[in-house]
Amino acid sequence: MSRAALLVLADGRFPAGGHAHSGGAEAAVRAGRITSAADLADFCRGRLQTTGLVAAALAAAAALGHDPAELDAAADARTPSPALRVAARKLGRQLMRAARATWPTAELDTVARAFPKGAHQPVVLGLTARAAGLGPEDAAHCAAYESVSGPATATVRLLGLDPFDATGVLARLAPELDGVVERAVSAARLAAVDGVDALPAASAPLLEIGAEAHAAWPVRLFAS
């Protein structure tokens, strides 16, 4: 594998559309649940351990070569909010476009054809890592990091939070992030034997509820 390929994929400037999404931070800021860097850290920690863990496991499983259709269905079952399912597919389609241009493979073409409306983003992320010659740990790291970097960046814009503080939050989450990746990858390896039920299903009620409230707003800064 190439370590530089990981940097290309994890780069916030990789043209996959993630910057338009706040990962639930916009709804949480509006509800008054994030008002400071400390709240942001708490929010990110909760997101990392729930949807972040699930996304990392899905990405790792896809990178290991698990059937993308099965993983996509597993992602649907773990995403009760239709607004979040739509957002995940939209992000998956955008990432697929970038991935096919960057690391073209027959496998990406096949999956793109099978999911014209887009597969769930973590599944596409895992397939992209695979196309880039990366492994399940790399895919899981990207997914887990994205689960917190999105809200952190968004909160800088939403609250006028000091960017240094937001980056500090991310840096201090690094050990937990590594732990989540480890759990995600072992679950993904287990899923190769026991099926997708072995993947984590950790949920965050307020992210699901907030996502639907957010989707109903007439005007918003972020798509989700």
Place this chain on the structure above:
Amino acid sequence: MTAVAPNAAAATASAAAATASAAGVRAAARIVARDDGRGGTSLRVLEGEGPLAPRRTRGSGAEAHVLLVGAMSGPLGGDRFAVDARVGSGARLRIGSAAATLALPGQAPGEARYDVRLTVADGGELHWLPEQLISARASDLRVTTRVDLAPTARLVLREEQVLGRAGETPGRLTSRLTVRIGGRAVLDQELCCGPGAPAGWDGPAVLAGHRAVGQLVVVRPEFARTPVAARMLGEGAVLVPLAGPAALVSAVAPDALLLRRLLDEALAALGPATAGEPAPDLR
């Protein structure tokens, strides 16, 4: 409330039928409902032991009613409870519980487990409406609820978790709910909260200080053609269509009473559970 205190003597006495040991109590309940061929539902199997005693109560119309009566405290640490309910083709069953379930710390080491398996055949209908699960201080309980529905089966399932009795710090509670229709999972969600749960469980992304959290799952074949429209039910609850013929109400509330109110209103808003029947009375 089913449990009062972790009184080992009382627990052992009333658990005569269950297997009690230093490792905790093992108890199982089994319920099998069948269409009786005369427009009603018969209970072919109605078995339980110790803390899990299913009792038939007066049904309504074609529907059989069963109440799980807690005969002892628990689950305590190390206990393993299991409920298996099967509804045959065309049968209609409603299961409730006489009181809330209180997870308590026990003498035995390790977590307690409560595993619920619900299976409904084509044309069958199950209402699984137990009272709240309360996680008391220092308890450690893992719950799994797995529902397997045939493609034309119907379901109303409510689960409510309350983190601690009034003003009490909760124990650790992990609860996974999986609903399959025709073998395909339409819902797979796990909530882990309380001391020892992964960090952030009480933060702004997950529960943010709410002490009651619940889900209501409604499965009706007609949702395949006309799914429910997603909508907010107040600030802490939402009704959403799942990726299949199912609807979910997900809710958080400051306490058990407010949570129940939210879920009752949501079910009423979904309309009668069966065409031509009045809206169900949720106890």
